[in-house]
Amino acid sequence: MKTRAKKTSRRIYLDYTSSTPVDPRVTLLMKKVEGICVGNPNALHEEGRSAKKIFESSRKSIADNIGARADEVIFTSGATESNNLAILGLYNNLIDKYKKLGKTPHIISSSIEHKSVLEVLKHLESKGVSVTYIDPESDGTFPMKTLRKTLTPDTMLVTIMHANNETGVINDITEIVREVRHARRKLNMTIPGTPYFHTDAAQSVTYVPIDMQKVGVDMLTLHSPKVYGPAGIGLLYKRTGVEINSILFGGGQEGGLRSGRELPILAHGFAEALNIATREMSKEVPRLTKLRDYMFAQISKIDSNIKINGHVDNRLPNNINVCIPNIDSEFAVICLDEGGVACSSASTCMNTSDESYSYVLEKIYGDKSCATSSLRFTLGRFTTKQDIDDCIKILKRVLLLQWNK
Numbered sequence: 001m002k003t004r005a006k007k008t009s010r011r012i013y014l015d016y017t018s019s020t021p022v023d024p025r026v027t028l029l030m031k032k033v034e035g036i037c038v039g040n041p042n043a044l045h046e047e048g049r050s051a052k053k054i055f056e057s058s059r060k061s062i063a064d065n066i067g068a069r070a071d072e073v074i075f076t077s078g079a080t081e082s083n084n085l086a087i088l089g090l091y092n093n094l095i096d097k098y099k100k101l102g103k104t105p106h107i108i109s110s111s112i113e114h115k116s117v118l119e120v121l122k123h124l125e126s127k128g129v130s131v132t133y134i135d136p137e138s139d140g141t142f143p144m145k146t147l148r149k150t151l152t153p154d155t156m157l158v159t160i161m162h163a164n165n166e167t168g169v170i171n172d173i174t175e176i177v178r179e180v181r182h183a184r185r186k187l188n189m190t191i192p193g194t195p196y197f198h199t200d201a202a203q204s205v206t207y208v209p210i211d212m213q214k215v216g217v218d219m220l221t222l223h224s225p226k227v228y229g230p231a232g233i234g235l236l237y238k239r240t241g242v243e244i245n246s247i248l249f250g251g252g253q254e255g256g257l258r259s260g261r262e263l264p265i266l267a268h269g270f271a272e273a274l275n276i277a278t279r280e281m282s283k284e285v286p287r288l289t290k291l292r293d294y295m296f297a298q299i300s301k302i303d304s305n306i307k308i309n310g311h312v313d314n315r316l317p318n319n320i321n322v323c324i325p326n327i328d329s330e331f332a333v334i335c336l337d338e339g340g341v342a343c344s345s346a347s348t349c350m351n352t353s354d355e356s357y358s359y360v361l362e363k364i365y366g367d368k369s370c371a372t373s374s375l376r377f378t379l380g381r382f383t384t385k386q387d388i389d390d391c392i393k394i395l396k397r398v399l400l401l402q403w404n405k
Contacts, residue, residue, distance in 0.1 A: 012341045012387045016380030017165055023228040030269040041262045055264035058271035065274050067211035068237055074254045075267055078234040079202045079223035080116040085236050086198045086219040087120045089244030090157055103190050105156040106130045110142055112360040113161055140169035140310035140364050151183040155195040163204035166360040167310030168319025173199050177216045202226045206277045207285055207316050218242045229273030233266040288379050289317040298392045309361055309374055318379040323370035327402045339394040343377045
């Protein structure tokens with residue numbers, strides 16, 4: 001019996017949520033400044049000043065793109081560090097105040113956040129912090145009514161991602177900010193100014209306009225490899241007036257909040273990638289939405305029992321996450337890879353653990369049935385209709401191999 005699907009003549013990359021390839025325009029721009037950025041940005045000589053100028057112009061460019069001030073942008077190594085800095089940094093800044101008042105800080109999050117948030121919260125629970133994990137609705141959306149009931153005078157932080165990295169479901173962060181601000185006014189908060197609101201917008205910024213002046217979040221995470229920029233750099237937006245402590249010790253770069261060598265070439269690439277994403281969003285979103293819906297339709301034709309995971313409409317334009325009965329999703333991903341298609345079955349960060357099934361889908365459905373039999377295809381800037389047509393042919397063969405075992 002055959003155990004492999006016939007291999008396509010070329011690779012079809014449909015895992016843009018995990019990581020995007022660096023846009024050639026970004027690569028070209030980074031190469032242009034390589035010769036200028038030979039010095040340490042903090043050095044006093046001309047080479048250092050030139051590197052510093054590029055570094056700070058990149059910061060301002062990014063700030064302008066998201067409606068922020070340049071001094072509100074803190075460069076980090078990526079989204080994981082940014083999430084850690086936001087949550088741990090706020091805790092470290094406020095914990096002594098809670099202790100003096102004999103109070104326990106409280107944090108609200110969702111049970112389907114990225115691991116770089118959930119693992120930090122688990123760490124803080126071991127230190128005595130009270131954490132409430134709110135389960136999603138059956139369509140993957142965040143239940144606002146539950147948030148209202150969960151906020152207390154001791155709530156220090158609410159951290160909810162803008163768009164889920166597995167289902168692509170978009171949360172209404174404007175409404176969440178409204179609830180957080182209402183709590184500040186009405187609940188007689190233990191610490192004035194709390195609760196703060198942090199959101200991980202790494203997945204959404206390429207497809208959803210983000211303006212800090214309009215949204216009003218306190219802290220926001222972005223990640224360069226999610227916007228066709230270079231790996232090794234991300235950022236934390238921190239609104240003026242929000243105080244956090246550093247979680248790294250060293251030279252005191254980034255206003256004392258993120259020690260470590262500043263990387264002007266990566267920052268320049270990140271800024272250009274965000275520029276391109278913002279500039280092309282109005283054309284790219286409808287293009288990908290059309291391709292996404294087409295792929296949904298083609299997959300549904302394979303078997304009527306296949307269903308979409310998460311809200312059908314309120315999701316990112318590039319996300320196709322489907323539950324396929326009677327398959328082993330990990331084995332299917334391997335077979336698809338052998339056939340020439342790159343996709344995933346769960347968050348890529350789970351692939352280093354023994355249990356790499358989707359905890360997100362387990363929380364949505366209440367069991368592991370779909371969590372272990374779902375596939376996630378995510379489209380991107382270089383995806384074509386031909387890619388989808390070829391993927392569907394390979395997917396059909398892979399599913400027949402599993403169903404006919």
